[in-house]
Amino acid sequence: MPIESVAVLGGGLAGASAALRLARAGIGVDLFERQSGPHHKVCGEFLSVEAQRDLRDMAFEPLRLGAVPIDRVRIVSGRKSAESRLPFTALGVSREVLDEALLDAAAAAGARVLRGTRVTAIEDGGLRTSAGRFPAKTLFLATGKHDLRGMNRPDGGERSRHIAFKMHWKIPARQDEELGHAVELVLFDGGYLGLQRVAERVMNLCVLVRRERFGGSWTDLLAELMREDHVARRLDGALEMLDRPASIAGLPYGYLHHPADDRPGLFRLGDQAGLTAPLTGDGMAIALRSAALAVDCLRAGRSSASYSGLLRREIAGQVRKAMLLHQLAALPVLPIAMGLLRFWPPLLGRLAAATRLA
Ligand SMILES: Cc1cc2nc3c(=O)[nH]c(=O)nc-3n(C[C@H](O)[C@H](O)[C@H](O)COP(=O)(O)OP(=O)(O)OC[C@H]3O[C@@H](n4cnc5c(N)ncnc54)[C@H](O)[C@@H]3O)c2cc1C
Known part of the structure; x- marks a missing residue:
């Protein structure tokens, strides 16, 4: 049976790449993105080798965007530091x-990209948005860090304890x-x-800080960080x-969507499917x-629950x-861990390799 059009909610990496893949497969796609133009997101902007592979699989070359190769990792805690080569080249x-650029590619492939259009609710048979109601049977929920009303992800245990900023x-x-060509990780109290x-x-500079250590303003936080x-x-x-840092708080780190909580016809993508801790730089x-798996499953006639099960197993x-x-x-074992890393720096590279998406 031919697939009717898909509504993609959110135009971050998950939503935009899904729209690109759907459009290239000849499937009608409407993508709703609440921001009207290019915008910054809270992110370390470390594009792992797995993410690059998926981009290149869509004939999308991140190096053409001026990306910088990253092949070393340096970890700093107080006056101590350890450094190692990465066992791969990130960007x-x-x-x-x-x-x-991904949204532009999706539009060029034939997706209808509706910018400045916020989805406000999912209703029977469609969506309510800031531009009116849209009928849709198949939905790709890709609103990332932000939950849609009524579609909240349950608490992963860490919600509200950290605030993140990017500048x-x-x-x-x-x-x-x-x-x-190094990524530097600075650990502080x-x-x-x-x-x-x-x-x-x-x-x-992307920082994750516990709420109680945040002084109340970006200026206060910077003053605190400058003590390092x-x-x-x-x-x-x-x-x-940037005029001001991008910021986000109260994310349910560690959340993994369970197929038992699935709603037929609704595929959860990206951070809406699983929210990994930022430290390893694999969220992208x-x-x-x-996105790739959801499109494959949809084309193969598999249900959203079957997709969720497959994705959960992978991530x-x-x-x-x-x-x-x-x-x-965050534990007091940090000095011991730093000692170990300084004694044997290749362990850093091994840790980086061991925490990759398979
Ligand atoms: C502090 C921090 C550091 C990180 N560092 C890294 C890193 O270095 N490397 C890495 O790989 N990952 C990192 N991540 C994770 C990564 O940023 C996310 O996993 C990734 O952005 C998820 O992509 P997404 O498309 O699911 O969501 P997003 O990128 O958040 O995109 C969601 C989109 O949906 C739109 N949207 C939201 N609500 C609505 C609505 N109601 N209607 C319409 N549109 C809507 C938003 O405007 C946005 O464009 C980090 C995360 C954090 C918090």
């Missing part, structure tokens, strides 16, 4: 650029050179942050590039993988390992 890429910085040439280049002389020698060094002479890979291991590391980073 540093701006989400503002990447998500927009792009114009950095001086000497910092650009020092940071080079109450959270961790990632630093890496996402374009020439552009550094992304490494952060102070990296931000010396750097200029904020999960988003892209879920559950990664999510659990990432959550374990995320929790370890």
